[in-house]
Amino acid sequence: MVANLPPQYYEKEAELKKAKTPEEKIAILEEMLSIMPKHKSSEKLQALIKSKISKYRKMMEKSPQIAKRSAVPVIEREGAGQVAICGPPNSGKSTLISALTKAKPEIADYPFTTKIPVPGMMKYEDIKIQLIDTPSLSTEFSENWVEIY
């Protein structure tokens, strides 16, 4: 038991339980470290908090996209493989997806009709391949989150 922990420390402890993301947890743990009195009896607790911070840092390193860019649409792969159909505006991407899969992306003769990625399943013999309709790429304008990897 550590003596002389200030009341704010216990408030932070309660906040820590409610925090959801690793970033939030790291920020709160760092505050806890700065609040706590630095003497012999708190050494173990300081070490424990530091080890928690490094655990959450490692979690963030493992899932950088989720940690940093949770507002970006992410399509999990389903089926045997994931194929993104990319290309310039009006090149027939949405037409191709709607011909090969049951997905019904909007098809129009004005550019940049597709604003979010739309997945569809293409069956080839007994294999299912996931096709993704993507917003058009162009040098003038692209959805800022479009990134293929």
Ligand SMILES: Nc1nc2c(ncn2[C@@H]2O[C@H](COP(=O)(O)OP(=O)(O)O)[C@@H](O)[C@H]2O)c(=O)[nH]1
């Ligand atoms: N002539 C011709 N028009 C096409 C073909 N594929 C699509 N289109 C037309 O081109 C326009 C744009 O198609 P769309 O699939 O929305 O293109 P996207 O912007 O790449 O998704 C639509 O009016 C389609 O009807 C094709 O193979 N030949």
Ligand SMILES: [Mg+2]
């Ligand atoms: Mg389209």
